Amino acid sequence: MTQFLGAVAGGVGLGSIYALLALGFVIIYKSMRVISFAQPAFMLAGAVLVSYLSPSIGFVPAVVVGAIAIAGVALVVERVAIRPMVGKAVFVIAIITIGIDIIVRVVAGAFIGRDPRQVGDPWGIDAWEVGGVYIAHRHIAAFLVTSVLVIALFAFFRWTPIGLAMRASALDQEAAMAQGVSVGAVFAVSWALAGGLAAVAGVFAASGRTMDQNLWHIALAALPVIILGGLDSLGGAVLGGLLIGVAQQVVASYHREWFPGLDTNIGSITPYLVMLVVLLVRPYGLFGTKEVERV
Amino acid sequence: MTPWGRPELYTAYKQDMALLNTRSKMLGVAAILVVAALMPLMVADDLLIILGNGLVLAIGALGLNLVTGYAGQVSLGHAFFVGVGAYTAAVMAGDPDGRYLGLGIDFMPAWLLGAGLVAAACGALVAPLATRLRGLYLAVVTLGLVFIGQYFFFEWNEMSGGSQVGREAAKPELLGIEFTVDNGFKGGWTEEQKLYWLFLAILVVAAVAARNIARSRIGRAFAAIRDRDVAAGVMGVNLTRYKVIAFTLSSFYAGVAGSLMFSAFGHFTPESFSLLMSVQFIAIVLIGGVATVSGTIMGAMLIALLPRLASELPAFLPFLSDSATEHPNIFEFEQVAYGVLIVAFLLFEPRGLFGVWHRVRTYWKSFPFSY
Numbered sequence: 304m305t306q307f308l309g310a311v312a313g314g315v316g317l318g319s320i321y322a323l324l325a326l327g328f329v330i331i332y333k334s335m336r337v338i339s340f341a342q343p344a345f346m347l348a349g350a351v352l353v354s355y356l357s358p359s360i361g362f363v364p365a366v367v368v369g370a371i372a373i374a375g376v377a378l379v380v381e382r383v384a385i386r387p388m389v390g391k392a393v394f395v396i397a398i399i400t401i402g403i404d405i406i407v408r409v410v411a412g413a414f415i416g417r418d419p420r421q422v423g424d425p426w427g428i429d430a431w432e433v434g435g436v437y438i439a440h441r442h443i444a445a446f447l448v449t450s451v452l453v454i455a456l457f458a459f460f461r462w463t464p465i466g467l468a469m470r471a472s473a474l475d476q477e478a479a480m481a482q483g484v485s486v487g488a489v490f491a492v493s494w495a496l497a498g499g500l501a502a503v504a505g506v507f508a509a510s511g512r513t514m515d516q517n518l519w520h521i522a523l524a525a526l527p528v529i530i531l532g533g534l535d536s537l538g539g540a541v542l543g544g545l546l547i548g549v550a551q552q553v554v555a556s557y558h559r560e561w562f563p564g565l566d567t568n569i570g571s572i573t574p575y576l577v578m579l580v581v582l583l584v585r586p587y588g589l590f591g592t593k594e595v596e597r598v
Numbered sequence: 599m600t601p602w603g604r605p606e607l608y609t610a611y612k613q614d615m616a617l618l619n620t621r622s623k624m625l626g627v628a629a630i631l632v633v634a635a636l637m638p639l640m641v642a643d644d645l646l647i648i649l650g651n652g653l654v655l656a657i658g659a660l661g662l663n664l665v666t667g668y669a670g671q672v673s674l675g676h677a678f679f680v681g682v683g684a685y686t687a688a689v690m691a692g693d694p695d696g697r698y699l700g701l702g703i704d705f706m707p708a709w710l711l712g713a714g715l716v717a718a719a720c721g722a723l724v725a726p727l728a729t730r731l732r733g734l735y736l737a738v739v740t741l742g743l744v745f746i747g748q749y750f751f752f753e754w755n756e757m758s759g760g761s762q763v764g765r766e767a768a769k770p771e772l773l774g775i776e777f778t779v780d781n782g783f784k785g786g787w788t789e790e791q792k793l794y795w796l797f798l799a800i801l802v803v804a805a806v807a808a809r810n811i812a813r814s815r816i817g818r819a820f821a822a823i824r825d826r827d828v829a830a831g832v833m834g835v836n837l838t839r840y841k842v843i844a845f846t847l848s849s850f851y852a853g854v855a856g857s858l859m860f861s862a863f864g865h866f867t868p869e870s871f872s873l874l875m876s877v878q879f880i881a882i883v884l885i886g887g888v889a890t891v892s893g894t895i896m897g898a899m900l901i902a903l904l905p906r907l908a909s910e911l912p913a914f915l916p917f918l919s920d921s922a923t924e925h926p927n928i929f930e931f932e933q934v935a936y937g938v939l940i941v942a943f944l945l946f947e948p949r950g951l952f953g954v955w956h957r958v959r960t961y962w963k964s965f966p967f968s969y
Contacts, residue, residue: 338734384941394672395944397734398884401877402940409933413926523745523873526738534734565753567761572749575742579727582739586730 305435310556311549316442316507318548319449323504324525325532325540326456327497332534333473334493337393341380341400342501343522344407349373349502350422350509350518351411357423365423366506370499376407377498378491386490412516424510445507452503453541456496460537465492473535524551527578533591543589547574617809634798638791645906646790647862652902653797654858656895659882660808661851666880667889668812669844670824671728675740676852676879678747681871682720683713683853684767684860685757691768698765699757706772710800710857713768717853718846725845729838744873751868764867767860770796793862800858801895804851809891811847820844821889881936885943887952896951901936908932 324342331339349369356365380403388396426440460466465488472479472489480486501522508521528547532539554561555570562569587593608614618624638646662676690709692700703709724743728736751758759765769776770793780789811817819840822830831837860866878901886897908928912919919927947953 338738384945387945391948393734394670394737395948397672397737398880399941399944401880402937402944405877405937406934406941409930409937413930523741527742530735530738566755567749567752569749572742572745575745578742579739579746582731582735583727586735 306556307553308436309438310553312436312438313442313556314549314552315545316439316445316548317552318545319442319445320504320507320521320544321525321528321548322449322541322544323452323500323507324522325528325544326453326537327500327504328525328529329532329535329537329540330469330493330500331497332529333537334469334489335385335389335393335396337385337396337400338526338529338534339400339494339497340397341377341404341407342497342525343519344404344411345373345377345498345501346505346508346522347408347516347519348376348411348505349498350505350514351414351420352502353506354420354422354509354514355414362423362425366503369506370502373502374495374499377494377501380407381491381494385494386487389490408519415514415516419513421513422506422509424506426510428511439511441507441510444510448503448507449541452500457537465489469493524574527574529588530578531581531588533588535592536588536590539588539590547577550574550577615813617806617813631802635795638787638794643788643790646794648902648906649899650790650794650797650862651859652899653794653801654855655879655882655902656898657797657801657804657858658852658855659879659886659894659898660804660891661848661855662879663883663886663889663891663894664808664811664820664851665844665848667883667894668817668824669820669841670827671841671844672734672737673728673740673845673848674737674873674876674880675724675743675747676848677871677873677875678743679717679721679849679852680856680859680875680879681747681751681868682849683717683856684866684871685751685856686716686853687713687768687857688765688866689757692766696766698759704771706768706770709768710854713857714850714853717856718850721845721847721849721852722842725842726838728845729841741873741876744871744876748868748871751871758868760868762867762869764865767864767866768857769864770858770861772796790862797858800854804854805891805895808851812889812891816840816843824889877936881940885939885950887950888948890950890952892955893950893952896955900939900951904935905932908935 324346327342327345328338331337352372353362353365353369356368360368384399384403385396388399424441424444426444428439428441430437430439431443432438460470468479468484469489469492471482471484472486476486479489504522505518509518524547525544528543529540531547532541532543551570551573554573555568558565558568558570581588608619613619618627637649641649658676658680661679662673665671665673687709689699690701690703690712692698692702694700694702703712724740727739731739752761757765812820819830819835822833822835823837823840823844827837860870882897882901883894884897885900886895887893905928908931911928911931917926943950949956
């Protein structure tokens with residue numbers, strides 16, 4: 304039981320990271336109907352930037368500055384490479400984001416360097432022990448920060464004018480434009496939000512370990528999350544993130560007992576396997592809008 | 599005899615449908631073939647091995663172009679099918695008494711077809727899932743396929759040799775010619791020359807087949823699905839059937855390419871079949887030209903030459919290092935160049951290298967008038 308609870312605690316921490324990333328994917332999807340494959344790069348870039356900033360200005364300011372800076376990078380990318388393509392086939396835009404991902408990721412990766420880098424988080428690998436269950440501080444922190452950000456985001460969409468504009472243009476871009484919504488601003492804000500969220504997620508993904516080039520694989524595992532939750536559902540992204548995170552950690556923890564014949568831990572591909580099963584049953588995810596289209 | 603004509607001037611339906619529809623194109627293709635065939639006599643072996651690699655990449659990219667370019671189904675899972683092909687060939691040609699799984703079938707056409715067929719079978723297995731999904735859902739699922747596939751390659755040690763260890767690739771051998779044996783020192787052909795000719799021959803067959811698929815009933819169905827699947831379905835195109843065909847054909851090409859990809863180096867590890875390889879194939883298709891055969895081959899050659907071009911750069915750009923431990927280095931430059939090429943081509947020349955050629959051709963067609 305303690306093993307299970309420990310895995311769940313770790314899973315919630317991992318799931319919070321997935322939720323942050325997935326929210327970014329969903330926000331961009333809702334505004335442009337495109338999956339941005341550039342999220343992994345923004346996440347890595349955010350973590351690397353924070354690792355450079357935190358020794359001089361402290362961890363929390365570094366995270367804030369890092370998130371804003373990456374949001375700025377995302378804004379520039381959107382303006383330069385994505386905006387000219389609006390209206391073209393979504394697949395073309397998705398491939399452009401793959402190209403951007405490669406560029407940003409390699410440039411950010413070059414700054415990792417040879418020496419082990421850390422984001423300078425205060426938690427490290429400390430943990431509380433509650434009834435034999437170890438709960439890492441960084442997982443609690445990830446969960447709390449994610450909760451705050453999710454509440455702030457939902458409030459942002461609910462009560463601010465630009466949030467209303469984003470909801471309107473997600474429903475129907477032309478109708479929103481006719482009502483005076485600047486759809487271009489909506490695109491820009493959604494990319495900036497996604498970039499900032501990815502940067503924060505990157506910090507938590509990199510906490511408690513040294514930075515390496517493979518950090519971006521975590522962000523790829525957030526793709527099954529949005530498929531599970533439904534591409535256009537913010538709540539689905541959060542819930543799907545937590546579900547996938549817990550499932551992955553539980554499988555990773557029980558790997559030895561459940562699959563004694565397999566050497567490599569199957570936890571790493573659990574998100575993709577869960578995604579395949581869900582898609583076979585519900586092709587539009589748990590909370591996604593079903594497209595009515597019959598052939 | 600086809601008339602000389604101009605590009606896209608067709609005087610008969612039969613000519614419009616022909617494989618080589620104008621005489622200039624016929625002569626052009628013949629000239630390119632002759633130059634390509636004579637290349638091993640003119641070019642040094644180290645460059646030849648890169649060109650040969652480009653030919654193999656072109657075979658695989660033709661497959662991706664069938665499913666993504668012609669049929670419009672985005673697949674990020676191409677690396678998985680390439681891997682299936684590579685391992686099938688290695689197992690079929692492998693030594694039965696060796697350390698890893700082997701069936702001892704040395705006959706090259708057997709393992710070449712076997713690799714293609716097993717990969718095609720995997721493609722046909724994945725296809726039903728793909729037909730339920732559209733657009734970006736499909737892209738994400740095929741991305742998952744790469745990770746799941748790589749897990750199996752890592753895990754099945756008897757077949758793959760395991761992570762970072764790997765196994766021998768299949769050695770091409772036909773009619774007593776051992777393609778991977780170097781006879782250069784005793785006046786014969788070198789390994790690079792023989793492999794280049796082998797790859798060229800297979801690519802020509804693959805390219806003609808792809809062109810013929812594209813201009814047949816299947817190709818027209820693909821194009822209809824790509825342009826609007828609902829409209830295609832209304833007009834009586836069986837969507838499920840043609841999507842399955844697209845995935846199966848594409849995987850066949852990927853399998854054949856995989857079986858040949860490592861024969862020059864002789865050894866490969868499961869790490870090769872990562873998402874980066876899939877992206878490389880996507881880059882080839884997009885840089886070369888979506889839904890064109892000639893463009894795909896041009897793109898593959900460009901991508902294959904990219905590492906070589908990058909390695910020449912430190913001479914001109916002193917801040918680039920050729921050591922992997924220093925930054926910025928040529929390996930990073932090469933990666934960034936992929937990204938920049940993809941983005942730049944999609945923004946400025948969506949038809950890829952084929953589009954560049956098209957512009958040149960149009961310029962000379964209407965010379966001296968620029969319109």
